Amino acid sequence: MEINADPELQEAARIAVRESLKLQKDEKVLIVTNPGKDVLAISESLYAAALEAGARPTIMIQPVKAQMDYAEEAVIAAFESQPDVVISISEEKLGKDRSGMQTPYEWDGVSYDHVFHYQLHGAKTLRAFWSPSATVEMFKTTVPIDYRELRSRCERLKEIIDGATEIRVTNRGGTDLRLGVRGRKTKLDDGDYSLPGSGGNMPAGEVFISPELGTANGTIVFDGSIANAAGDIIIHTPIRCRVESGYVTGIEGADEARALEATIEAAASNALAMGRDGKLLRDKAEEYARNARNIGELGIGLNPRARVVGNMLEDEKAFRTCHFAIGHNYDEDAPALIHLDGLVSEPTIVVVSAKGKETVIERNGELLV
Numbered sequence: 001m002e003i004n005a006d007p008e009l010q011e012a013a014r015i016a017v018r019e020s021l022k023l024q025k026d027e028k029v030l031i032v033t034n035p036g037k038d039v040l041a042i043s044e045s046l047y048a049a050a051l052e053a054g055a056r057p058t059i060m061i062q063p064v065k066a067q068m069d070y071a072e073e074a075v076i077a078a079f080e081s082q083p084d085v086v087i088s089i090s091e092e093k094l095g096k097d098r099s100g101m102q103t104p105y106e107w108d109g110v111s112y113d114h115v116f117h118y119q120l121h122g123a124k125t126l127r128a129f130w131s132p133s134a135t136v137e138m139f140k141t142t143v144p145i146d147y148r149e150l151r152s153r154c155e156r157l158k159e160i161i162d163g164a165t166e167i168r169v170t171n172r173g174g175t176d177l178r179l180g181v182r183g184r185k186t187k188l189d190d191g192d193y194s195l196p197g198s199g200g201n202m203p204a205g206e207v208f209i210s211p212e213l214g215t216a217n218g219t220i221v222f223d224g225s226i227a228n229a230a231g232d233i234i235i236h237t238p239i240r241c242r243v244e245s246g247y248v249t250g251i252e253g254a255d256e257a258r259a260l261e262a263t264i265e266a267a268a269s270n271a272l273a274m275g276r277d278g279k280l281l282r283d284k285a286e287e288y289a290r291n292a293r294n295i296g297e298l299g300i301g302l303n304p305r306a307r308v309v310g311n312m313l314e315d316e317k318a319f320r321t322c323h324f325a326i327g328h329n330y331d332e333d334a335p336a337l338i339h340l341d342g343l344v345s346e347p348t349i350v351v352v353s354a355k356g357k358e359t360v361i362e363r364n365g366e367l368l369v
Contacts, residue, residue, distance in 0.1 A: 004068040006041070009136055013045035013144040016202050017053055019147055021085055021127065022194035025054035029084040031076055034064045034091045034163045038135045043089045055085075064091045067229055067263075068270055068337050069173070071095025076193075079115045086116060089308060092231070096337075098217035102279055124197030131202050131313060131323040133232065138314050142203035142305045150205060153289065153302055156369050157207045160359050166352040167209075168299060169173060172364070173221045174236055175344050177324075179298065180215030187316075189299075205303025205317035210329035214246040216295040220324050223307050224343025226316045231265040234310040239342070241326075246262050246328055260340070264326065267292040267338040271366040291336035296329035298322065299341070300349065300362065312341050320365035322347045 017023045027051045033043040043059055052056035062072040074096050082152035088094045097114040104111040107122030116203040117126045126364025131139070161167070164184060170176045222239040225232055239257045242250035251261045258350075304318035315324045327338035346365035350358050361369050 003218075004134070004141075008140045009041065009045050012140050013042070013049040014052070015144055016129070017046060017049040017055075020191045020193050020202065021130065023050060023055050023085065026082065026248070027055045027084040029055050029057040029085045029087065030078055031057060031059045031087045031089065032078075032091045032094060033061055033212075034060060035061055036064070037321070038131060039089045039091050039131075039135055042131070042134055042139050046087055046089070046323045050061065059213070062095070063091045065095035067227075067339075069091060069093065069095050070098045073098075076100075076115055082119075083126055085126040086120075086126055087127070088132070089134060089255070090130070090132050093132055094130065101274070111335075112332060113199065113335055120197060120199050125245075127193045127196055128199035129193050129202040129204075130199070133311050133313050134202075135290060135311070137146070138203065138309075138311065140162075140313060142205075142303055142317065145191075145203075145205070145305055147204075150230060150302060151188075151190040151192060154188040155368075157300065157302075157361060158186040158188060160207060160351050160361055160369060161207070163354055164185055164351045165354050167346065167348050168350045168352070169298065171223075171344055171347045173220070173223045173345070174240065175221045175347065177216060177218035177220055177243060179217075179295065180212035181209055182212055184209050184331065201317070203303055203306060203314060203317055204340050205306060206301055208297050208299035208330070209289045210297055210331040210334075211246065211295055213294075214336060216243050218243055220342070220344065222256075222299040222324075222342035222344060223350060224261060224321055224345050224368060225310050225312060225337060225344035227312050227340045228259045229266060230259065230311045232310055232315070233259070234308075235343075243295055247290075249293070250296070260326075260342075263340065264292050264337065267327065267336060271337055288336055291334045292327060292338060292340045294327060294329065294334045294336060296327050296334055296336070296339060297324070297325035297341070302367075308343065308345075314341055316341050318343075320346055321361070322349060
């Protein structure tokens with residue numbers, strides 16, 4: 001079945017379906033997208049590639065969902081069909097799970113406020129990739145890469161970071177942050193989403209970790225691009241964030257800093273309002289509000305074809321950058337309504353092992369391992 005006439009896009013879709021997902025005959029594939037021209041074209045190409053692989057794809061189109069919007073009820077209900085694969089190609093976000101936020105899903109002592117996260121990370125009944133704000137040009141450029149080389153690079157970094165006690169990130173722009181990582185596991189966005197419970201971005205290309213709660217201290221100077229409620233923006237005046245005991249306690253800069261502060265304040269106040277309205281339990285609402293300022297992620301970009309273009313899906317994968325996220329983390333113990341990634345350029349990243357050995361994995365943007 002030929003849906004999209006762009007041969008480069010169709011080939012990128014085949015690579016995503018065959019090399020990344022390793023899609024099998026008769027597997028159920030749920031593709032969720034929006035009406036926008038680019039995301040719909042990518043979704044149609046993935047639909048056609050899934051059909052070629054002998055799978056059973058379904059496309060659902062919902063209105064665009066921003067950071068704090070709910071997904072349509074029909075989209076959440078579609079997860080009851082137990083898809084083998086879920087692909088989210090959205091202009092912004094998949095959307096929050098209204099029911100899951102009110103009554104979280106439980107698996108092995110971990111609470112999940114979205115059925116997607118529950119099935120992916122908890123029950124591990126599906127595998128997935130998601131591409132928020134993907135463009136056709138980005139998909140064609142950054143998906144066809146050497147995945148064997150990417151996976152090797154990711155594994156080398158994981159070997160160093162796993163079991164470490166602390167990571168320090170500095171750069172010439174003024175970033176100087178220490179964060180604890182005891183008991184945390186490095187996660188790989190290496191493009192291998194072939195096993196149940198695996199998933200990540202497409203384009204792929206980063207390693208990332210959620211800091212120990214309350215351990216991040218110092219200064220982050222965001223100087224590349226950053227996400228906020230209005231979307232992703234290139235930073236012209238650096239945003240300086242003071243971080244104490246895991247939380248952003250001060251933000252300085254120009255318009256970009258004010259937009260970041262406003263987004264964080266809105267996430268906190270919306271969480272408290274949800275508590276008052278009964279959409280979240282009162283103690284949960286306070287936790288969500290508090291974590292609007294949480295440092296939830298450190299990630300390192302590793303896709304050789306990614307560039308900083310003002311689109312976080314691609315920006316955070318670019319070489320010579322790392323990124324920190326403010327808000328929700330990936331260990332599901334710091335829930336928040338937001339997850340705002342921001343880039344730090346040309347970082348020096350030092351990993352401290354349990355025995356006190358220091359390993360420089362990146363110096364002034366140059367990857368050393």
